[in-house]
Amino acid sequence: MMIKTTLLGLSAAAALAAPALAEYPERAIELTIPAGAGGGTDTSARKLAILLEEKLGTSIAILNVGGGGGSVGASQFMQANADGYSLFATWNSPLTTVPQVQNVAYSLDSFTPIASTSQTAYTLCVKSDFPATTGEEFLAELEANPGKYTYGNDGIGGTMQLAAERVFQAKGIEALAIPFGGAGETLQNFLGGHVDIYGGSISTVLPYVENGEAKCPLVTSASGVPALPGASGLEVLGLGDKETLLWRAILGPKGLDQAIVDKLADMIDEAVNDPTYVEFLATKGEVPNVVKGEDLGKRLQGEYDALAEVSKNLGL
Numbered sequence: 389m390m391i392k393t394t395l396l397g398l399s400a401a402a403a404l405a406a407p408a409l410a411e412y413p414e415r416a417i418e419l420t421i422p423a424g425a426g427g428g429t430d431t432s433a434r435k436l437a438i439l440l441e442e443k444l445g446t447s448i449a450i451l452n453v454g455g456g457g458g459s460v461g462a463s464q465f466m467q468a469n470a471d472g473y474s475l476f477a478t479w480n481s482p483l484t485t486v487p488q489v490q491n492v493a494y495s496l497d498s499f500t501p502i503a504s505t506s507q508t509a510y511t512l513c514v515k516s517d518f519p520a521t522t523g524e525e526f527l528a529e530l531e532a533n534p535g536k537y538t539y540g541n542d543g544i545g546g547t548m549q550l551a552a553e554r555v556f557q558a559k560g561i562e563a564l565a566i567p568f569g570g571a572g573e574t575l576q577n578f579l580g581g582h583v584d585i586y587g588g589s590i591s592t593v594l595p596y597v598e599n600g601e602a603k604c605p606l607v608t609s610a611s612g613v614p615a616l617p618g619a620s621g622l623e624v625l626g627l628g629d630k631e632t633l634l635w636r637a638i639l640g641p642k643g644l645d646q647a648i649v650d651k652l653a654d655m656i657d658e659a660v661n662d663p664t665y666v667e668f669l670a671t672k673g674e675v676p677n678v679v680k681g682e683d684l685g686k687r688l689q690g691e692y693d694a695l696a697e698v699s700k701n702l703g704l
Contacts, residue, residue, distance in 0.1 A: 409647045412472055416447045419475050420468070422461025422482055424454040427570075428589065428672065432636055433477035435668050436505060439659035456490065457546070458482025463493045470500070470643040472652070479636050481547040484692040488550075488699040496692060500644040501684035503656040507635035508674040509609035510551050511619060512539065513578070513586040513593050513602045523620025526605035527559055534562040539585035540574035541565055548574075548587045550698045551608040551632035555622065557701060558630055578602075589634060590615050590673035608632045615673035632695075635677060637684060653680040 419437055423429050430452065437448040453461035462482045468474035476499065483496060512526070520526040530537055541548040549565050556563060563585070568574040571588030578586035579596065586593055586602065594615060596602040604619045610628040612621040622628050638656055640649065659665060660676045669675060679687055 409651065412648060412651065413444055413446045415473065416449055417444070417473050417475060418449045418451055418468075419477050420451045420453055420461055420465045421477050422453055422458035422465070423479075425452050428591065429477065429479045429636055432506060432669075432672070432674075435665060436477070436656075436659055439662050439665060440655060443655045443658060456492075457486045459486050459490055459492045459494075462498075465641065466494050466498050468641045470641040470645070472640070472644065472648040474641060475502070475652075476639045476641075477636070478639065479634060480688070480691060481542075481634075483688055484695055485547040485550060487692075488696055489704050496685070496688050498642055500640040500642055500649060501681055501688065502638045502640055502644075502649050503653040503660075503681070504635055504637040504677055504679045504684055504687070505656060505660050506669050506674045507633045507677040508590055508615075508672070509607035509613050509621075510548050510588060510632065510634055511586075511590050511593065511604045511608070511616060512552060512606045513597065513604035514584065516600055516603055518584075518603070521603060521605055521618070523606040523622075523625055526620075527555070527561065527625065530556070530561045530563055531559055535564065537584040538564045538566050539587045540568050540577050540583040541587040542568065542570055542574065547632065547634065547695075550695045550702075552587055553702060554630040554632055554694070554698050555606075555608070555627055557698065558627055591671075594673060613673065615670075632691075649681055653678075 419433060421430050421433050434450060437450065441448050453464050458478060459482055465476045486492060520529040539552060541552065566583050568577060571592040574586055574588045575592050577583050593602060597604055597616065604616050607613055607616060607619045607621055608631065609621055610623040610631040612619055622630055657678045660678050666676055
C-alpha cells in the first residue's frame with residue numbers, strides 16, 4: 389500500500405512538472421557575463437543570446453559584471469535564484485584558473501553546468517625574423533636558451549601563462565612570463581618590442597600574422613587550427629596531453645532543475661550550430677563545441693585539476 393501511494397505521488401509530481409517545463413520560459417531571462425562589454429566572451433554571448441531568444445520565445449537581458457578576472461561576476465551570480473531565469477555566460481578561466489591564484493567565494497560546485505558553446509586555442513607568436521618557424525624549432529630555440537626569452541600573457545596565474553607553462557615544464561624550458569591586462573595589452577607590448585613572444589588569443593594577433601609582421605609557431609590545442617595553418621598543434625610534438633583551450637559555456641545557479649538544464653542545453657546546441665553563429669565564430673578563430681550537463685562538469689573538474697598542478701609547480 390505504501391509502495392502504491394509512493395508511486396502515485398511520483399506520478400502526480402511528474403504530471404505537475406511536465407506542464408511547468410512546457411511553459412518555460414514564461415518571462416525574460418537575465419544572462420550575466422563576468423566581463424565588460426566588447427570583449428570576446430561578451431560579443432560571443434550577445435550573438436548567441438539573439439539566437440536563443442528566437443528558440444526560447446523570450447527576451448534575454450544582458451548584465452555585464454566585470455572585475456577580478458571574472459571572479460566578481462561569478463561571485464555575484466551565486467546569489468541568483470535557481471529557477472531558470474538567471475544564466476551565466478563565461479569563459480573557462482574564472483572557473484578553472486582564477487581560483488588557483490585568488491581567494492574566491494565560489495567553487496565548481498557553486499554552479500550547474502548546462503552546455504559549453506565554442507572553443508579555440510591560445511597561441512604563442514614571435515616576430516617574423518625570429519630564428520624559428522615550426523613548433524619544434526620554436527621549443528628547441530627556447531630550450532637551448534634558458535631564461536633568454538620573455539613571453540607576454542594575461543596576468544600572473546592567468547590561463548595563458550598556465551597553458552604555456554604546461555608545455556614549457558614538460559620540455560624543461562625556462563622562459564620569463566611578463567603579465568599584462570589581457571591579450572590586447574600583451575599584443576601592444578609584443579609589437580612594441582617589450583616582450584619577445586606574444587601569448588594570448590588567436591583573434592587578437594591574427595591581423596598581424598596576415599600582414600606578415602608576426603608568425604605563430606605553436607598553438608595550445610592538441611591539433612592545429614584552421615586560422616593559423618602554419619602553427620603546430622601539441623600532438624605532433626608529443627605533447628597532446630598538455631592541451632589547454634580557451635572555451636566558453638553557459639551555466640546556471642546551483643540546484644537548477646535537470647529538466648530545465650536539458651531543455652536549455654538542447655536549445656544552446658541548436659543555436660551554436662546555426663550557420664550564422666558558426667560563421668561568426670570563424671571570424672574569431674573559434675569553432676563550435678557543445679559539451680552538455682554532467683560531461684561539462686567533468687571537463688571543468690579535469691581542467692581545474694590539471695591547472696592546479698601547474699600552478700603548484702610555479703609556486704603561485
